[in-house]
Amino acid sequence: MSAEGRLVLCADDDEDILSLVSLRLRRAGFDVATATDGEEAVQIARSRRPALAVLDVMMPRRTGYQVLEELRGDESLRDIKVILLSARVQESDVARGLDAGADAYLAKPFKAQELVAKIEELLGSGASPEPAGN
Amino acid sequence: MTTPTISERAGPGLSGRLPMSNATTAFIAAGALAIGLYFLLPPDGQSVFYVVIGASSVAAIFVGSARNLPRAERLPWQLFGLGLAGQVAGDAIFAVYEVSLDREPPSPSVADVFYLAGYPLLAIGVLLILRRLGGQTSRTAILDTAIIFSGVALVQWVFFIDPYNHIRFGTEGARLVAMGYPAMDVLLLVALAQLLVGPGGRAVAYRLLLASVALWVVADEIYGLNFDSYQGGDWIDALWLGSYVVWAAAALEPSMAHIAEADRRRLPRLTTARLTLLAAASFTAPLTLLIERAAHHRAHAFVIALGGAALAALVLLRLAGLVHAVERAGLAERVARREAEQAQQLLAYQNQQLLEIDRQKDEFVSSISHELRTPLTSIAGYVELLLEEEQDTGKRGHLAIVERNADRLLALVSDLLFAARLQYGRLELERSPVDLQTLVRQAMDSARPRAQAASVVLGVETVDVPKIQGEPAKLAQLLDNLISNAIKFTPRDGRVDVRLAARDTMIRIEVSDTGIGIPDEERERLFERFFRAQAALERQIQGTGLGLYISKAIVEAHGGRIGVDGAPGEGTTFVVELPVA
Numbered sequence: 001m002s003a004e005g006r007l008v009l010c011a012d013d014d015e016d017i018l019s020l021v022s023l024r025l026r027r028a029g030f031d032v033a034t035a036t037d038g039e040e041a042v043q044i045a046r047s048r049r050p051a052l053a054v055l056d057v058m059m060p061r062r063t064g065y066q067v068l069e070e071l072r073g074d075e076s077l078r079d080i081k082v083i084l085l086s087a088r089v090q091e092s093d094v095a096r097g098l099d100a101g102a103d104a105y106l107a108k109p110f111k112a113q114e115l116v117a118k119i120e121e122l123l124g125s126g127a128s129p130e131p132a133g134n
Numbered sequence: 135m136t137t138p139t140i141s142e143r144a145g146p147g148l149s150g151r152l153p154m155s156n157a158t159t160a161f162i163a164a165g166a167l168a169i170g171l172y173f174l175l176p177p178d179g180q181s182v183f184y185v186v187i188g189a190s191s192v193a194a195i196f197v198g199s200a201r202n203l204p205r206a207e208r209l210p211w212q213l214f215g216l217g218l219a220g221q222v223a224g225d226a227i228f229a230v231y232e233v234s235l236d237r238e239p240p241s242p243s244v245a246d247v248f249y250l251a252g253y254p255l256l257a258i259g260v261l262l263i264l265r266r267l268g269g270q271t272s273r274t275a276i277l278d279t280a281i282i283f284s285g286v287a288l289v290q291w292v293f294f295i296d297p298y299n300h301i302r303f304g305t306e307g308a309r310l311v312a313m314g315y316p317a318m319d320v321l322l323l324v325a326l327a328q329l330l331v332g333p334g335g336r337a338v339a340y341r342l343l344l345a346s347v348a349l350w351v352v353a354d355e356i357y358g359l360n361f362d363s364y365q366g367g368d369w370i371d372a373l374w375l376g377s378y379v380v381w382a383a384a385a386l387e388p389s390m391a392h393i394a395e396a397d398r399r400r401l402p403r404l405t406t407a408r409l410t411l412l413a414a415a416s417f418t419a420p421l422t423l424l425i426e427r428a429a430h431h432r433a434h435a436f437v438i439a440l441g442g443a444a445l446a447a448l449v450l451l452r453l454a455g456l457v458h459a460v461e462r463a464g465l466a467e468r469v470a471r472r473e474a475e476q477a478q479q480l481l482a483y484q485n486q487q488l489l490e491i492d493r494q495k496d497e498f499v500s501s502i503s504h505e506l507r508t509p510l511t512s513i514a515g516y517v518e519l520l521l522e523e524e525q526d527t528g529k530r531g532h533l534a535i536v537e538r539n540a541d542r543l544l545a546l547v548s549d550l551l552f553a554a555r556l557q558y559g560r561l562e563l564e565r566s567p568v569d570l571q572t573l574v575r576q577a578m579d580s581a582r583p584r585a586q587a588a589s590v591v592l593g594v595e596t597v598d599v600p601k602i603q604g605e606p607a608k609l610a611q612l613l614d615n616l617i618s619n620a621i622k623f624t625p626r627d628g629r630v631d632v633r634l635a636a637r638d639t640m641i642r643i644e645v646s647d648t649g650i651g652i653p654d655e656e657r658e659r660l661f662e663r664f665f666r667a668q669a670a671l672e673r674q675i676q677g678t679g680l681g682l683y684i685s686k687a688i689v690e691a692h693g694g695r696i697g698v699d700g701a702p703g704e705g706t707t708f709v710v711e712l713p714v715a
Contacts, residue, residue, distance in 0.1 A: 014508055014511075014512070016512040016516075017508070017511055017512055017515070020511075020512065020515040020516060020519070023519070024515075024519075058504055086504075087503060087504040087505075087506075087507035087508045087511065088500055088503060088504050089503060089507070090499075090500055090503070090555070091562060091564065093500065107507075108507050108508065108510075108511040109507065109510050109511040109513075109514040109515060109540075109544060110511070110515070111518070112515070112518060112519070
């Protein structure tokens with residue numbers, strides 16, 4: 001499955017990390033939309049319908065968890081794959097993210113290769129009618 | 135001769151189990167023989183021998199009290215001695231009259247003065263012992279004594295004293311003296327009643343004392359009822375003589391030293407015996423009336439009414455005291471309950487505070503983790519990016535150094551946070567079946583570059599082992615910690631060997647090195663938080679002192695144990711055992 005033309009939403013309040021993630025994803029061939037807080041992330045998700053969202057957890061206005069809940073609670077946004085990318089790495093944080101419906105939880109710092117591989121895995125399976133979350 | 139142990143001496147409850155000492159038994163036996171002999175003697179001999187038995191007993195009382203008691207505690211027994219000496223003096227005067235003049239002394243005579251003077255001394259002696267026993271507030275003790283006194287006095291007056299008013303006496307003096315004896319017996323009866331219900335009671339000496347007072351009073355009362363027919367040498371003499379002998383035996387008995395030590399179990403309570411006694415005293419008035427009616431005597435209406443009224447008043451006072459005591463106890467209980475409730479509330483509040491502090495600590499650790507990892511993410515991420523793009527070997531080397539140090543910093547942050555969370559005792563595992571053989575091989579693979587850099591040979595020896603239930607990431611961290619440590623502490627051209635084996639229900643992992651070894655004195659502290667070996671400090675081997683602390687926590691969370699083997703200079707082997715189940 002090619003990444004061509006697939007839109008990925010990246011949301012992080014740390015601009016350095018946001019640039020890094022965007023750059024990595026563009027190089028991997030994805031279209032990238034960026035948001036610097038949770039509110040903006042929800043707006044972009046509604047207006048541009050990305051295939052996948054990479055969300056930081058600790059963001060102003062809305063946390064990654066809240067954005068995730070918003071997406072999962074909206075019929076039209078429910079299919080967007082979500083990767084939580086966070087420096088909060090305690091088991092409780094991870095468990096909370098997965099319970100809220102995240103497809104994956106990656107810890108910061110992350111390896112670029114790892115992130116891209118996870119996105120491709122999720123979008124690849126998302127193209128076929130397999131159930132989400134394996 | 136039994137030798138009482140210290141514990142037996144400790145209290146009357148125990149000393150009461152002591153058998154009577156052999157000396158006391160011998161004394162009583164000799165006394166009984168002497169009393170037997172008394173009845174075989176002719177009248178003159180009887181008079182003299184009576185005095186001899188009495189005088190011997192008085193002497194024995196003084197000897198016994200001097201031998202068994204410190205000077206300050208002898209007073210009650212000295213009073214007994216003096217009181218009985220008064221009796222003996224009276225007996226002696228009788229003996230002089232009978233032997234030399236062949237007749238009884240006139241009535242009243244000097245003998246009566248001695249006899250009667252002795253009674254208060256005996257009664258005071260008993261009351262002193264009872265007072266030392268304590269066990270009651272002085273108010274209730276006085277009230278109880280007053281109640282018993284009233285009852286005894288009433289009965290004594292009606293049945294033993296007043297009858298003398300209806301008998302012809304040579305002189306009024308003789309009548310008064312005759313009435314004096316039952317009057318004095320009131321004192322001894324009160325003393326006897328108090329001894330019966332007193333809080334002491336188990337020491338042999340206490341029982342002997344009680345018996346001697348009882349013998350004396352019984353003899354007096356029988357005499358009082360039959361004084362017309364009494365003659366010297368009558369069987370009643372056996373009771374008086376017996377009282378002398380037993381009284382002396384009580385003084386000679388070593389347990390008399392503990393006679394004033396209360397039996398704690400009986401101390402503060404209104405015992406059944408005491409209650410019975412008080413009830414009996416209270417009922418003397420109506421009972422006396424009934425008995426007089428039954429015997430068709432003229433009722434002592436005035437005396438009975440007076441006695442009944444006095445008893446009623448005293449019982450009321452005693453009741454008031456009890457009610458007060460109950461109220462005080464109730465008040466004390468309410469206060470105690472309120473204090474307990476307050477303490478409980480405080481405890482609940484503090485508990486809540488602690489939970490809150492715990493939650494804040496958890497949140498703090500989580501935040502710190504976030505704050506430290508976020509900049510590290512940028513550093514590591516951009517260095518990774520640069521390393522991919524940079525062609526210049528020199529610059530690549532520099533970037534590799536930045537990358538390595540960023541990795542180290544990240545590992546340090548992770549270890550610190552791990553240790554901080556262990557402090558709160560929350561290492562929760564996400565268990566799944568783990569193939570340790572695979573984990574060991576992976577750990578070896580990732581350690582190989584470091585081993586090569588340090589010129590250390592890595593050896594591995596594994597067999598197929600059953601899977602265990604564990605958290606793969608934590609077990610990988612454990613293996614990485616142990617292997618990294620071994621490499622760090624092994625000089626160039628040394629070896630690090632990892633062995634994996636199954637033994638019964640345990641899987642054993644050994645990580646051994648040919649390094650500098652661990653001194654005995656450090657072995658104990660090796661797994662402590664922040665502990666660093668002296669060698670590590672001297673050689674500036676990097677580390678936080680957290681690796682083994684974390685390793686131990688991981689092993690224990692998996693239900694296993696970790697230990698260390700090897701002597702200084704001969705390398706070190708860390709042994710981990712993990713249960714299969």
